[in-house]
Amino acid sequence: MSVERLKEALLDGDQNRAVLEAKLVRDAGVPSETIVTEAIEKAMEQLGAKCTVEQFNLLEIMLVGRAVTAVMKWLFPEGAPPAAVKGAAVLASLEGDVHDLGKNIVKTVLIAKGIGVIDCGKDCSLHKLIETAEREKAQFICISGLITSIVPQVRRVRELCMSRGLQRIRIVAGGAALKQSTAENLNVDYVAENAFDGARYIAEILEA
Numbered sequence: 001m002s003v004e005r006l007k008e009a010l011l012d013g014d015q016n017r018a019v020l021e022a023k024l025v026r027d028a029g030v031p032s033e034t035i036v037t038e039a040i041e042k043a044m045e046q047l048g049a050k051c052t053v054e055q056f057n058l059l060e061i062m063l064v065g066r067a068v069t070a071v072m073k074w075l076f077p078e079g080a081p082p083a084a085v086k087g088a089a090v091l092a093s094l095e096g097d098v099h100d101l102g103k104n105i106v107k108t109v110l111i112a113k114g115i116g117v118i119d120c121g122k123d124c125s126l127h128k129l130i131e132t133a134e135r136e137k138a139q140f141i142c143i144s145g146l147i148t149s150i151v152p153q154v155r156r157v158r159e160l161c162m163s164r165g166l167q168r169i170r171i172v173a174g175g176a177a178l179k180q181s182t183a184e185n186l187n188v189d190y191v192a193e194n195a196f197d198g199a200r201y202i203a204e205i206l207e208a
C-alpha cells in the first residue's frame, strides 16, 4: 500500500487497480483529502508534461481521467446526500476551457460538505454563468480554470455581477491556471489551493 502505487495505477489509466489501491491507502488511515491532493492532483501534474500543445495522447489522458473519476466515485459515493443543504454555489469552467475533472472534484467535495451546487458545466459563457447565479440566488460563483487564456474572462465576473446588483456574491477561483495568480490580480474574493481549501472557505462564510 502506498500513495505512490495509487499514483502509478492512475497514471497507467487502470481504474480497477486505482480503486483497489485507493481502498488500501484509506484502510491504512490516509484521509480522502490527502488521496485527492497527493495522489490524484500529483498524478495529473505528471500527466501534464504529456499534454502540451505539441505533444498530446488523448486516449492516455482519457483513461487516466476515467480512473480519477472511478476513485472519486468510490471516495465520495453518491446517494447519501447530507441532511441539510447550506447555501448555493454556481460552478463552471469558462468558455474555451473544456477541462472539467477538477471542476467535478470540486462539485463532489462541496456536495459532500452539504453545500448546494449548480453545475454550469464546462465551456460555459459568462452570460450563462451570471444568469444562473442570479436565477438561483447563489452566494458563490466558483470558477475552475485550467488554461491561462480564460483569465481575462475571470477578471470580468465581478463587474458583470455588479451590473446585475449581485455585489454580495463571493467569487472563488481554482484550478492549475488560476492558482498561480492572486485574488487581487484575478479580481476575485478567494483563490483556492485545492477543492478542500475552497470548500473550507465557503463553509466558513456560510457559518459566520
Ligand code: B12
Residues within 6 Å of the ligand: 036, 037, 040, 041, 044, 045, 046, 047, 048, 049, 050, 051, 052, 053, 054, 056, 058, 061, 062, 065, 096, 097, 098, 099, 100, 101, 102, 103, 105, 106, 142, 143, 144, 145, 146, 147, 148, 149, 172, 173, 174, 175, 176, 177, 179, 192, 193, 194, 195, 196, 197, 198, 199
Ligand atoms: C487532463 C487534461 C486534459 C484533458 C481534459 C479532460 C477533462 N475532462 O478535464 C484534455 C485531453 C481534454 C485536455 C485538452 C487540452 N489541454 Co489539457 N491538461 C490536462 C492535464 C493533464 C490535467 C488537468 C487535470 O484534470 N488535473 C487534475 C485536477 C484534479 O486538477 P485541477 O483541475 O487543478 O483541480 C484541483 C484543484 O486545482 C481544485 N480546483 C480546480 N478547479 C477549482 C475551482 C474552484 C472554485 C476550487 C475551489 C478549486 C478548484 O480542485 C481540484 C482538486 O483539488 C493538465 C496538466 C496540469 N498540470 O494541470 C493539462 C493542461 C491543463 N492542458 C493544457 C493544454 C494546452 C490543453 C490543450 C490546449 C491541448 C491541445 N493540444 O489541444 C487542450 C485543449 C483544452 C481546452 N480548450 O480547454 C495545458 C494548459 C496550458 C495553459 N497554462 O494554458 C496543461 C497545463 C498541460 C501543459 N503542461 O501544458 N487536457
